[in-house]
Structures are given as C-alpha cells and as structure tokens.
Amino acid sequence: MNIKAISSKLKGNPTMVEGTVYSMLVICSISHFLNDMIQSIIPAIYPIMKDKFNYSFAQIGIITLVFQMTSSILQPFTGFYADKHPRPYALSVGMCFTLIGLLLLAFAENYFIILLAVSVVGFGSSIFHPTASLVTQLASGGKKSLAQSIFQVGGNGGSAVGPLLAAIIILPFGQHAISWFALAALLAAIIMIRLGTWYRTKLSYVVTHQSAQPLINHDISRRTKYGALLILILLIFSKYFYTACITSYFTFFLIDKFGVSVQTSQLCLFVFLLAFAIGTVAGGMLGDKFGRKYVIWFSILGAAPFAIAMPFANLTWTIICTFLSGLIIASAFSSIVVYATDLMPDKVGLIAGIFFGLMFGLGGLGSAFFGWLADKTSIEYIFQVSAFLPLLGIIAGLLPNTQKVNRRK
Template sequence: MSKQVTEQPQSLLLKDKNPISRKTVYPILIAISISHLLNDALQSIIPAIYPVVKDTFSLSFAQVGLITLTFQLSASILQPFVGLYTDRKPQPYSLAIGMGFTLVGLIFLSRAPSFEILILSVAMVGIGSSIFHPEASRMAHMASGGRRGMAQSIFQLGGNFGSSIGPLLAALIIVPYGQSNIIWFSALALLAIILLINIGGWYKRKIRIKAKRPGKEASHAQVLPKKTIIFSVLILLVLIFSKYIYLTSMTTYYTFYVIHKFGVSVQDSQVYLFIFLFSIAAGTIIGGPLGDKFGRKYVIWGSILGVAPFSLLLPHANLFWTVILTIPIGVILASAFSAILVYAHELFPGKVGMVSGLFFGFAFGMAGIGSAVLGGIADRTSIEYVYEICAYMPLIGLITAFLPNIKTRE
C-alpha cells in the first residue's frame, strides 16, 4: 500500500476511504462549473452595458477601451501571485471572498455617478475574478480523477456559458430600464457566495487528507529540458495573445460593429453577441476531451488556426452571414484554452495554481490591453477597420508547429 501511495499521491485528494482511487468527482466539477458560470455571467455584464454607459457618460471608444483595460488588468495582475501563494498555502474559502469583491463592485456599478466611479467599480469586479480563477482551476484539477482536459473543459464550460447569458440578461434587464438595474445581479453574487462556501468545505477536507499523507505530486508527463519548457511557455503565451486579441475584438466591440455597419438596435446587438458567446460555450467542452484522447498540441493547432478562414470572411459579409460566421468562430476558438492550460500544467507538474494564475492572468491582461488599443484604432479610423486587421490574428496559430509533443502516462 505504501508503494502505491508514493506513486500516485495526488489521488489522495479524491476520495477519503480509498486513497489511491482516481475516480472523477463529478458533483464537485459541476458545482465548480456552476460557480464559474455565475462568476463570468456577472463579469460579462460589464461589456454588455457599454452601449448604455457610452451614451450616459458620453464616452469615446478609447474610454470604453479604458474600462475594459481596467477590468482586465485588475483581473489579471493578481492571478499569478494568488496561484503561487495558494500552491503553498491553499485557501478553501478564498473563492467566496473573491465573490464578495464582485458583489461590492456590482453595487457600486449600479450607482456610479461618474466615469471615475465606473472605473473603480469594474476594478472591484476584476479583483474578485483574479481571486476566483487560480484556486477554482486547482479544485477542478483535484476533482478530475486524472481526466484533466475533460475537467478543465467542464470548468470552462460554466464560465463561457455564463459569459454568453450575461449580455442576454443585460438586454432584458439593464438596456430597457437603465444602469441602476445592475443591482438585481447582486442576488446572483450572493447565490455564488453560498455555493462557494460549500465547495470550500469539500476542499478543506481534501487538504486535511493531503496533510495526513504528505508526498510530492506525481508527474504524468515526460520530462523536458528546461530550455524546451521555457520555449514552449513562450509559444503558448503568444497563442493566448492571438486568441484573446481576436476574442476581445468580438466581446468588446461586436455590438458597436453590427450597430454601426448594419443599423441594428442595441437590444438586437446584444442578441447577436449572445449567439457568438453561446457558440463559445458550446465549443468549450470539445477541446479538453479531444486533448486527452489525441494530444493537446493538435487541438491547440486546430482551434486557433482553424478560425482563420472564417475571421478573414467576416469583415466582408452582410448581417446574416456575419451572424452565421460568428458561430464556427466561437465554437472553434473555444476549444483552445482548456488544451493550452492543461498542456501548461503538464509542463509544470505540481504548480497548478501558479500556472493557472499565469495563463488566466495573461489572457485577461491581453484582452484588456487589446481592447484599449483597438478602441484607439476605432476612434482614429473606424470600427470596421478594427475587424479587418483582427481577421489575421488567428494565422499566428501556425507557430503551434514548434510545440513539442508531450506524451502522458496514466
């Protein structure tokens, strides 16, 4: 028995009565996914209300980009440090605390009388996100039973589905009745806090089991030279850059694009954004399991480079085909992140929190910087020009060819 425990100590976290069990804990994965859904639904309210606050505060596109930059930087800078700290000292109830920041940010956002208070409000929501993602990703890893790609896909599915319904809820509740109605979304934050406290109780029990049976987490990936690992991480970060610059062009400016180019109403534009974001949610579940079965590299390659034919056509399409093209763009693009994240986990066994924080943080940071830059470009040129230049971003996926093939052993 002692030999088995030494070989697979990470399985101690999965089941109290049978330390070497590697059974996937689906109730916990589903609960974490639901909490991710609530977290990201609340975050997605921010870009969904841009047309409202742009008119209310007479904002330029550059100022809209600054809101996204503030949100994304506050959601990104802390994440690697949160992950590094919780790798050493796990915090079972930190997710509930992070959701508390989001709750306060939403209350401020609903009452913001000025652009400065608006910036402060989105920063609070961003801080809540930075606390949430690294530790939630670790919980998904812990409950995976070895099916790490599948677990990350379930976790991401909740987040992406939440992101998709946020604009729809905003179109129904905020756009017709005004900014003050954001306060109603605080009920979702309270619900998430209750759920996260219960998940934290499960996590705390697993930490106690691990403390009683200490051991170094086993690696399931082949050992790579340090230079190869560093080079691989750089490639992954460039791919994240490509994915999230294009993604932020859609999430931040897609409503303005269809309003300006096709003359649709604000509410209709939110429905079109929902279609795109829902396609992302639908595609999320694909990447992880395919990566488990066929290899992460091939999924990463197909999910970023595969978007290029559709992104190149998008600026030249009419309204009908614009909406249709966003569906394969969302589905294909969505499968990338889970595969990239688990690939990075396999490069750094035992550093799930730090790696998750780094990649979530970098993704959010790139989205924020990209939004600010694209907003400035839109002000100087046009919103249509933004989509013409962003159409080429998925071609960066060609560099996936330089990633090593990581062979895992179960």
C-alpha cells in the same frame, strides 16, 4: 498535519481523486457562470454612469483600467499565494469582496467610490479564477482538459448573459438596481462554501492516500518549458485579439456590409457565442483523448481558413464561416491552460492566474486596438486584418509533448 504541509504533498500531483467528480465540476462551472456574469455587467453600465455623472470618455477609460488592473494583473499573485498557502474557503471570501463591491457601486455618488467599487469587484475575481482552476484539476480524475472545459463554459455563459441582464434590470431602473446582482454574489458565496468543504477534504485525503501520478512527461528541460510558455502566450494573443474583434464589432460589420437590422446582427453574434460554448467543451474532450498539443495546434490554425474567407463571403457564408471559426478556435483555451499546468504541475494556481489574466487583458487590449483601427480605416478592414491572426497557430507545432504515451506491449 497543517495545510501548508498538505500542500507540499499535493504539488506535482493535482489530481488526487480516484475518479472524475462531476458534481464538483458542475458547482465550479455554476460558480464561474455567476462570477463572470457579475464581472460583465460593469462595462454594460457605463452609459448610465456617463449620463448620470457627466463623465468624459477618458474617465470611463480609467474605470476600465482600474477594473482590468485588479481583475487581471492581480491573478498571477493570488494564484501564486494559492499554490503556497491553499485556503479552502478563499473562493467564498473572494465572492464576498465582489458582493461588497457591487453594493458600493450601486450607491456610489462620486468618482472615487466608483473606482474603489470596481477595484473591489475585480479583486474578488482575481481570487476566484486561480483557486477555482486548482479545484477543477483536483476534481478532474485525470480528465483535466474536459474538467477545465466544463469550468470554462460556465464563464463563457456568464459573460454572454451578464450584458443581457444588465439591459433588462439595470438600464430601465438605474444605478441602484445593481444591488440586485448582489443576490447572485451571495448565492455564489454560499455555493462556494460547499466547494471549499470538498476542497479541504481532498487536501486531507493526500495525507492518507497515494494516488497514481498523472501521465505527465517530466523529461522536459527548464529552457524548453519557458520556450513553450512563450509560445502559449503568443497563441493566447492570436486567439483573444481575434475573438475580441468578433465579439465587439461583428454586429457593426454585418450592419455596415449587408444592411441587416440590429436585432438580426445580435442574433448572428449569438450564433458565434453558441459555437464558442460548444467548442469549449468539445476541445476539452478531444484534448484528453488525442493530446493537448494537437488540439491547441488544430484549434487555432484550423480556424484560419474560415476566418480569412469570412470578410469576402455573402451573408449566409459569413454566418457559416463565423460559426465554424468560433467552434474551432474556442477549443484551444482549456487545453492551453492544462498544457501549461502540465509543464509546471507544482504551480497550478500561478499558471492559471497568468493565463486567465492574459485572457482578460488581451481581450480588452484587442477590443481597444480594433476600435482605434476601425476609426482610422473601416469596419470591413479590421476583419480582413484580424483574419490572419489564427495563422499564428502554426507555431504550436514547436510545443513539446507533455503527455506520456501509453504503449501496450
């Protein structure tokens, strides 16, 4: 039986294993770490590019636009293709694109080549996320929120470490040092061969085995599904606009309001990022146990009291409120992605591509918007405004239940 025929059997039941395959989930997480680490170094090298080539801020903005277009907007299309035509080794192929893009960027001597390089790196990422999310659900053994959280925390870690490594390796040694990160891309491509081999085996497993269907409520009308997807998009907007404000401007807020040093402000930002990583895993575990709708509802709305109080607190309580808001709001994304794929279980790649694309795109827009607003008003003002975004979490109460409830007789 060919891959396309196997894919048709897989639709609607992406959990085709007898138990959770933690070894594959760890590989997915490590791959996500390496992928997002590489992605995050591109904004970190802008100062080098600007100084070396005397680029304007507008030219830097176009580099960001091209990178975001290929890494975010293409994801739904690569996800749609992954649903229709699964390619077990697409993950390694995608990382090879990233490797080529990094080498181009390391030795680029004109603006066109730089744009080409970041677009190739972005295209590699657009292949990675939808397919890796599909494999993650395949390895979940029914614990889909936990599996997605394990996968997601790898990406969070990579995004946090990337700029640090760029500061240590690239900033002191210049543009050519970008080529050292090609080794990380090569390592990821090799790791993903193992992942692709397992993925191919599990696709073949569908032919000879009939696994129990996951406990998904299929009695939801198409209109209700699309309404639920719209609500999820609004929740993604509130979550990533708020977190973009924190990650981009929290250090400036602390320096401006409390007069702390740059090193202290960076340490405080690390506290938020640590809380974010812990909340990502915890949210997945709670989503499988208590229901994804309720975790989504709590994780966004529950962060609101701490977000609203934070701009008016003293330094100690500012750090505590930031930690708690990050811990709570981070638990949402894995449950949102899995909830959306439960609505449309035959389009896991497409849905994952849409929501990962939204995550990157809205995060970039949020950072730009709050930067513009800070220039017009003040750093403290943008934190007072952004604090109300988690209140949008109240609309999660309108989501239908996608998980069936086991009732013992």
